Amino acid sequence: RIVDWIALSFKRDEGIDLWKDTQALQRLFEAAEKAKMELSSLTQANISLPFITSTADGPKHIETTLTRAEFEELCSDLFDRLKIPVENSLKEAEILYKDLDEVILVGGSTRESDFVRDNKFLGSFRLNGTGKKQEITVTVANTLPIAEVERMANEAEKYAEEDKEKRDAIDTKNQAKFCCLPDGEAVPAVGR
Numbered sequence: 001r002i003v004d005w006i007a008l009s010f011k012r013d014e015g016i017d018l019w020k021d022t023q024a025l026q027r028l029f030e031a032a033e034k035a036k037m038e039l040s041s042l043t044q045a046n047i048s049l050p051f052i053t054s055t056a057d058g059p060k061h062i063e064t065t066l067t068r069a070e071f072e073e074l075c076s077d078l079f080d081r082l083k084i085p086v087e088n089s090l091k092e093a094e095i096l097y098k099d100l101d102e103v104i105l106v107g108g109s110t111r112e113s114d115f116v117r118d119n120k121f122l123g124s125f126r127l128n129g130t131g132k133k134q135e136i137t138v139t140v141a142n143t144l145p146i147a148e149v150e151r152m153a154n155e156a157e158k159y160a161e162e163d164k165e166k167r168d169a170i171d172t173k174n175q176a177k178f179c180c181l182p183d184g185e186a187v188p189a190v191g192r
Contacts, residue, residue, distance in 0.1 A: 001074040002032035006047065006062060014060055016053060024052050035066050043068045043170045 006028055007018045018024045027049055035045035049062040072079070090097065144152075 002035055003028045039068045039071050
């Protein structure tokens with residue numbers, strides 16, 4: 001979805017169809033994957049593709065920002081398709097929506113760390129069961145010594161406030177960007 005969004009924006013702005021340029025398309029896919037991973041933990045991703053192509057007028061570049069809200073809108077039909085399977089799972093597990101505090105999606109464009117660049121694989125879990133009987137199996141990775149795990153946990157605590165401030169600043173910027181006028185139209189961007 002992100003590749004389509006970037007390519008359509010570029011075609012609209014520059015009149016160039018990047019879908020016909022295999023080299024540019026590969027760079028779009030790489031940038032889209034990076035943005036998707038960043039949006040798992042941040043509320044915006046900067047997409048920078050200098051020299052994506054060139055014309056007789058010179059080189060063309062892509063410099064844009066994709067917010068999590070925009071990404072979620074791009075994928076809204078996919079989220080809608082999840083509604084029935086989720087409802088069926090809750091019914092089978094005999095759980096009501098009101099009994100859920102949080103839903104964690106694993107895989108795809110989601111991750112569990114605040115900042116993806118710092119993620120290290122520490123283990124995995126598997127949830128089994130239906131109805132009221134459920135079991136969680138946790139498998140610890142043997143890839144890191146315990147001293148390294150403790151060091152990483154201490155660093156996470158040490159930088160937690162700084163990470164929170166960064167996330168809050170981005171959230172505030174995104175909230176301002178998506179303020180709506182009374183008739184439901186988005187506030188136009190200024191200075192873009």
